[in-house]
Amino acid sequence: MRFGTSFTWSGAASANAALYASENWAGSNTGSTPFHQIVINTDNVNSTGNVSGFNINHQFGGTNCVGNRAAFAANTFLITTSNNLTQGASYSSLSCNTRVQVNDNGTAPTQSASRGQVQTANLIAQATSGATNFYQISCIEFDTSMATGSSAWQKVGVAIVQLGSDQVQGSGVDTALSISNAPGAVGWRLGIGFNRPDGRWPFVAGATIMGCEGGVGGAVTNCIDFSPCTISGSLIKGPGFNVSGTGAVTGTSHGFSNGVTITSGTGSPAGVVAAPQGSLFLRTDGAAGTTLYVKESGGVGNTGWTAK
Numbered sequence: 001m002r003f004g005t006s007f008t009w010s011g012a013a014s015a016n017a018a019l020y021a022s023e024n025w026a027g028s029n030t031g032s033t034p035f036h037q038i039v040i041n042t043d044n045v046n047s048t049g050n051v052s053g054f055n056i057n058h059q060f061g062g063t064n065c066v067g068n069r070a071a072f073a074a075n076t077f078l079i080t081t082s083n084n085l086t087q088g089a090s091y092s093s094l095s096c097n098t099r100v101q102v103n104d105n106g107t108a109p110t111q112s113a114s115r116g117q118v119q120t121a122n123l124i125a126q127a128t129s130g131a132t133n134f135y136q137i138s139c140i141e142f143d144t145s146m147a148t149g150s151s152a153w154q155k156v157g158v159a160i161v162q163l164g165s166d167q168v169q170g171s172g173v174d175t176a177l178s179i180s181n182a183p184g185a186v187g188w189r190l191g192i193g194f195n196r197p198d199g200r201w202p203f204v205a206g207a208t209i210m211g212c213e214g215g216v217g218g219a220v221t222n223c224i225d226f227s228p229c230t231i232s233g234s235l236i237k238g239p240g241f242n243v244s245g246t247g248a249v250t251g252t253s254h255g256f257s258n259g260v261t262i263t264s265g266t267g268s269p270a271g272v273v274a275a276p277q278g279s280l281f282l283r284t285d286g287a288a289g290t291t292l293y294v295k296e297s298g299g300v301g302n303t304g305w306t307a308k
Helices: none
Strands: 234-238 241-244 249-251 253-255 261-265 280-283 292-295 305-307
Touching: 249 253
Parallel strands: 261 280
Antiparallel strands: 234 241, 241 249, 253 261, 280 292, 292 305
16 A cells, blocks of 8 residues: 555556555355445535545546546456356446435425435536547446357346335336436437447347337336427338328328238339238329229239229
8 A cells, every 4th residue: 555646657556556455355244245345434524515435536648648547447257156046146346325214304205395316326427618529428338248158148238127125106207217408408419319320230130129028018008208399390200101290190101900001102003013902002193083093803912903
């Protein structure tokens, strides 16, 4: 352990680190086992700024500064098979728990009368006015890697899980994933984005972009609800299909569960458009008697169209 104001790095980590410990642990314990622990039993400090139980300020830069930087790095390695025989065994490089046990001056669970915000992590990525031409500014990034030869039943990029002890919903807002802005923020151009110009399409062929995993779902009231919004363009937009903000549906073809379709286009559908009997074709360049076509025969082929 070394304390001072100026150090020069050279050689192995053990010879240069201001705080270094190399340890080997064994034995058994029936409760939590913190190998290193900081306990703050009381905190009754009156402060106009943030109060931290543990604080690291890492300032860097200069002509010799090369390489990635992390103010705090935690690495956890399973190098030998453990004796954990249950599915619930968990291995984490960072485990945080914020718990409140008393009222903190709130008088009611309303927006105006409630007090206190409980956050297990408050992460900020900030660029000041002089920080220009950066490639990316991200508050948090989740990277997942399973090498060839590994296996797992569940592979999840981000998991949001309610504990069994979570028995109360928010009285005003109750959201698993919330995106909002502070007053004055510039706002996002895209709320949830898939893929980036510098990345690759993240889904395999045959994938579902949004859905219930494994076909397992429960009863809900609404799957998608944007009724409070004013939509000037499209509610849903896809190749050849569009639902406007007012609910108007447009597309080159509309199908029904029994296979019958309503299709539009130019020219006669006879010998061109294949569809089941009972289908309709709306000819956009037709005249009187050649604007509406009904598929009256011909099975599912392209014959049997009759102009009406």
